[in-house]
Amino acid sequence: MRVVVDLTLCQGYAQCCYLAPEAFRLSGEEALMYDPDPDDGQRERILRAAAACPVRAIFTEPATGAEA
Amino acid sequence: MTGPIAIVGAGLAGLRAAEALRARGYHGELTVIGEERYEPYDRPPLSKQVLTGWVQSDHTTLPRLADLDGVNWELGVRAVHLDLAAKRILLADGRDVPFDRCLIATGLRARPWPNEAEAALDGMFVVHTADDAHELRRRLAAAPRRVLVIGGGFTGSEVASVCRMLDVEVTLVELAPAPLSGALGGVVGEIAAQMQRDAGVDLRTGVRVETIEGDDGRVSGVRLSDGTHVDVDVVVVALGGVRNTEWLRDSRLAAGPQGIGCDAGCRAFDANAIVTDAVFVAGDVARFPHPLYGYQMVALEHWRNALVQAEIAAHNMLSDEADRRPHVSVPWFWSIQFEVNIKSVGIPSIADEVVVTQGSTDERRFAAAYGRNGQVVAAVTFNAGRYLEFYARLIETAAPFPPDLGRVEQATGDEPVPADFPPPSALTNRPTVVLTGHSPTEMRVQRKETEERGA
Numbered sequence: 001m002r003v004v005v006d007l008t009l010c011q012g013y014a015q016c017c018y019l020a021p022e023a024f025r026l027s028g029e030e031a032l033m034y035d036p037d038p039d040d041g042q043r044e045r046i047l048r049a050a051a052a053c054p055v056r057a058i059f060t061e062p063a064t065g066a067e068a
Numbered sequence: 069m070t071g072p073i074a075i076v077g078a079g080l081a082g083l084r085a086a087e088a089l090r091a092r093g094y095h096g097e098l099t100v101i102g103e104e105r106y107e108p109y110d111r112p113p114l115s116k117q118v119l120t121g122w123v124q125s126d127h128t129t130l131p132r133l134a135d136l137d138g139v140n141w142e143l144g145v146r147a148v149h150l151d152l153a154a155k156r157i158l159l160a161d162g163r164d165v166p167f168d169r170c171l172i173a174t175g176l177r178a179r180p181w182p183n184e185a186e187a188a189l190d191g192m193f194v195v196h197t198a199d200d201a202h203e204l205r206r207r208l209a210a211a212p213r214r215v216l217v218i219g220g221g222f223t224g225s226e227v228a229s230v231c232r233m234l235d236v237e238v239t240l241v242e243l244a245p246a247p248l249s250g251a252l253g254g255v256v257g258e259i260a261a262q263m264q265r266d267a268g269v270d271l272r273t274g275v276r277v278e279t280i281e282g283d284d285g286r287v288s289g290v291r292l293s294d295g296t297h298v299d300v301d302v303v304v305v306a307l308g309g310v311r312n313t314e315w316l317r318d319s320r321l322a323a324g325p326q327g328i329g330c331d332a333g334c335r336a337f338d339a340n341a342i343v344t345d346a347v348f349v350a351g352d353v354a355r356f357p358h359p360l361y362g363y364q365m366v367a368l369e370h371w372r373n374a375l376v377q378a379e380i381a382a383h384n385m386l387s388d389e390a391d392r393r394p395h396v397s398v399p400w401f402w403s404i405q406f407e408v409n410i411k412s413v414g415i416p417s418i419a420d421e422v423v424v425t426q427g428s429t430d431e432r433r434f435a436a437a438y439g440r441n442g443q444v445v446a447a448v449t450f451n452a453g454r455y456l457e458f459y460a461r462l463i464e465t466a467a468p469f470p471p472d473l474g475r476v477e478q479a480t481g482d483e484p485v486p487a488d489f490p491p492p493s494a495l496t497n498r499p500t501v502v503l504t505g506h507s508p509t510e511m512r513v514q515r516k517e518t519e520e521r522g523a
Contacts, residue, residue, distance in 0.1 A: 002131035004110055008372040008400040011454045012409065028407025029433070029451045033117055036110060037127035061131035 001043055002061045003036050003050075009057035016049035016058060024049060070386060071096065071168030074157050076147045077312075078102025080110065080130065081173035081351030081374040087134035088382035098139050099165050101157065103174075105144035106198060112371060114201035115223055116404055119230040121209060125202035147174070150319040152338070155346060169385045172316070172328055172336065173351045173378065176309030176369065179498060181218070186280040191287030193304045195223055207302055208234055215239070216290055216300040218277050220247030221497035222403045224306030225260065229405040232267045239270040239298050241277050241290075243496040250495040251401075252412070252448055254488030255422050256436060259429050259450070263406045272296075276496065308498030309369060311353050321347065327355030327367040332394040334381035348385055350377035359396050360463060361415060361445070368501055372400045398460045399501070402453075408432055411453045414446030414463045417501055422487040423470045427452050435459065438487055439469025 003023065012030025016023075023038040023046055038046055050058035073089060075082045078100050086100055102108070110128045117123040142159065149158040150170065157165040178194035181187040193204040208215070208231070215231050217224045220242030231238035244250065246257030247264060264271045272292060279291040280303060289299045313323040321344070322329035322337040328349045329337040334356070336347040349356075351374035357363040376397050384392045402411045416422075419438030425447075427434030435455040438446040444467045447459030462471050470484050492498070 002129055004130055006372070006375075007112070007402045007404075008411070027404055028409065030453060031404040031407065031409035031451075033122070033404065035117070035123055035127075036113055037123065037129065059131055059133060061133070 001038060001040055001046065003034065003038060003046060004059050005032060005034050006057045006059065007032060009055045011055055013054050015052040015054065019049040019052055020045035070094070072166055073098050073169045073171070073385065074165045074167035075100045075171045075173060076150075076157060077171075077173030077175055077351065077353075078104070078106075078108050078141070078143060079173065079175050079351065079374070080108065080371065081175070081378040082171070083108035083130055083132070083378075084375050085171050085173065085350060085378035085382045086136055086139055087132065088379045089385065090134045090136060092382060092386055094382075094386055095138075099142060099167075100139055101142040101145065101147050101159065101165065103144070103146045104197060104199075107141065107143065109198055111196070114198060115195050115226040116230065118198075118201045119195075119205055119208060119227065120233055121205060125198045125205060128198065146315065148315050150316055150321065150347070152320055152344070152347070167346070169346055169348065171348045171350060171378075171381050171385070172353060173349070173374070174312035174315070175352045175374075176311055178305070179307040179310050181280070181303075181305045181307070183280070186282070187305075189280065189282045189287045189303075190285055191300075191302050192280070193302065195227060195304065195306065196309070204302075204304065208236060212236060212300075212302045214298070214300045215302040215304060216241065216277075216298060217304045217306055219306035219308070219497035220244065220271075220273070221250060221306060221308060221495075222248065222405075223308075224304070224497060225264065226403060226405045227304050227306060228264060228269045229267065232269060232406070237270070239272060239300065240264065241272045241275060241292065241496065243274065243276050244490045244494055245273050247271070247273070248410075249488070249490055250417065250492070250497065251501065252416050253419070253422055253438070254490065255485060256416075256448055257488075259432065260410075263408060263432065267406045270298075306497055309352065311367070313353060327353050329355050329365065332357055332359060332363075332396070333384045333392045334377055334395065335384065348381040350374065350381045356395060358415075359394065360398060360466075361418060364418075366399075366415065366501065368399050370399055370401045370501075398463050400456075400460075408450050409453055410448065410450055411456055412446060412448040413456050413460045414438065414444075415501055416446040416448060416487070417489055419445050419487045419489075421469065421484040423484040424482045425471060425473060426455055437462070437469065437471050439484060442469055443467070444469045444471050 146160040178196035214237040217240040246261040248260040249257030316323035330349040355367040433451040444462040
C-alpha cells in the first residue's frame with residue numbers, strides 16, 4: 001500500500017512507531033523515517049497508525065485505490 | 069465550467085493538483101504530462117530511506133488521495149512548447165494536447181557538474197530522480213573506498229549522513245565556511261558543521277573542487293582549490309537544482325532560470341508581466357509575490373509549498389474572479405540528517421540577525437529565530453519541531469524581533485547576532501529558496517546566474 005507522511009506536520013509523537021514499527025521508525029529523537037510502500041499485510045496496523053497520529057500527518061490510499 | 073485541463077509535470081504538485089481538481093468537482097478532460105516514465109512519486113525519501121537501502125527506489129509512489137480514474141496520463145514524454153494563442157501543449161513525440169486551462173509544475177532537475185568530460189566518468193552521481201537514487205544506492209552498497217560530496221546544502225548533507233550510517237568514508241566539500249549556511253546562515257551552519265564532524269564526515273569548507281580525476285574512465289580522485297588531493301571512487305554532485313523552464317522559451321510567458329513568474333493566485337505572467345487567464349504555475353518552478361515578505365518575488369523548493377500551490381492553482385482554475393484564493397501561507401521545510409530533525413518556517417535567508425531562543429545548541433535541541441528590520445521572519449529548530457508552530461504565528465503577525473517568549477522555556481544569555489548568510493557566489497550549491505524581487509538580493513541572484521554561465 002502507498003503511504004506518505006507530511007513531515008512538515010509531523011511533530012515526532014511517534015504513535016505510529018508503536019502501532020506499526022515495521023513501517024515507521026524514529027531516526028534520533030524525533031525525525032521520522034517511514035516505508036512509503038509497506039506490504040499489504042501491514043494494512044491494518046498502518047491504518048491504525050494513521051488514525052492515531054495526533055497531527056494527522058499520515059496519508060494512505062483508499063483500499064479501492066486506482067491501479068497504476 | 070472550464071474545458072480540457074492539462075497539467076505539465078507529474079510530480080507532487082501535478083498529482084495533488086489533479087486530485088484537487090477532481091475533489092472540486094471537475095470531471096472533464098484532464099491530462100497529466102510527465103517526462104519521467106513513472107507515475108508521481110515522492111522525492112524526499114530518495115536521499116534518505118532509499119540511499120540507506122531500507123526502501124527501494126521504485127517504492128516511493130505517492131498515494132492517490134482522490135479518484136483519478138479517467139485521467140489521461142502522458143508519462144515518459146516531455147512537453148516541448150506551450151502555444152498560448154492556440155492553447156495547446158506540444159509534446160516531444162509531435163502530438164499536441166489542447167487545453168482551456170493549463171498548470172505548469174515542471175519542477176527542477178539536478179544541476180550537473182559543469183565539466184562534461186568529468187561528469188561522464190563512471191562514479192559520478194546526482195540525486196534527484198528515482199533512477200539517480202537507484203544507481204547511487206547500488207554503488208554505496210558495493211563498499212566504495214570513499215565518497216566525495218560536492219555541496220553542503222540539504223541534499224549533500226543528507227547524502228553525507230547516509231554514508232556515515234552505512235559506515236562509508238565521506239568527504240564533503242563546500243565553498244562557504246559551513247554546510248547549510250546558504251539556507252540557515254553561518255551561525256546555524258557552524259552547528260551543522262560540528263554535527264558532521266562528530267559523525268565522522270571529513271568536512272572541507274572554504275574550498276572548491278578544481279578537478280575530478282579519472283583512471284580508465286572511472287573516478288579516481290579529486291583535486292581541491294587548496295592544492296590537496298583526495299582519493300575517492302564515488303562523487304556525488306549536490307549543486308542544487310535547475311528550474312525546468314527552457315521548454316517555455318518561445319511561449320511568451322515570464323519564464324527563465326529563476327522560475328515562471330505568477331501572481332499570488334498562481335496565475336502565470338506573460339513576458340510583459342500581464343497576468344494570463346489560462347496558465348497557472350505551482351511548485352518549485354513558481355516564482356510568486358509573497359504577502360508575508362512585502363510581496364517580494366520568491367521561489368520555494370519546498371515539499372509543502374508544492375502541495376499548497378497545487379491546491380490553490382486547482383481552486384483558482386475553477387473559480388470566478390470573486391472566488392479566487394491567494395497563496396499566503398508561511399513556508400515550511402524539513403531535513404533529516406545525522407539523526408537530527410531540522411525544520412524551518414519562514415524564509416531564513418532574508419534575515420540579517422539570528423538568536424537562539426529555546427533549548428541548547430550544545431545538545432542540538434534548540435529553536436532559533438531570524439529577524440530583519442525588527443521583525444521575526446523565520447525560525448529553525450533542531451530536534452525541537454514542536455516549537456515551530458509558535459514561530460509560524462510570530463511570522464504571520466509580523467511580531468517584533470527578538471521575540472518575547474513570555475513564559476515559554478527560554479534560552480538564557482543569548483543575544484541576536486548577525487545571521488551570517490554568505491552571498492550566493494560564495495556557496496557551492498544553489499540555495500533552495502531564491503529571493504528574486506525588488507530587494508538588493510535580486511542583484512546577487514542575477515550576478516550568480518551570470519557567473520555560472522561564464523564558468
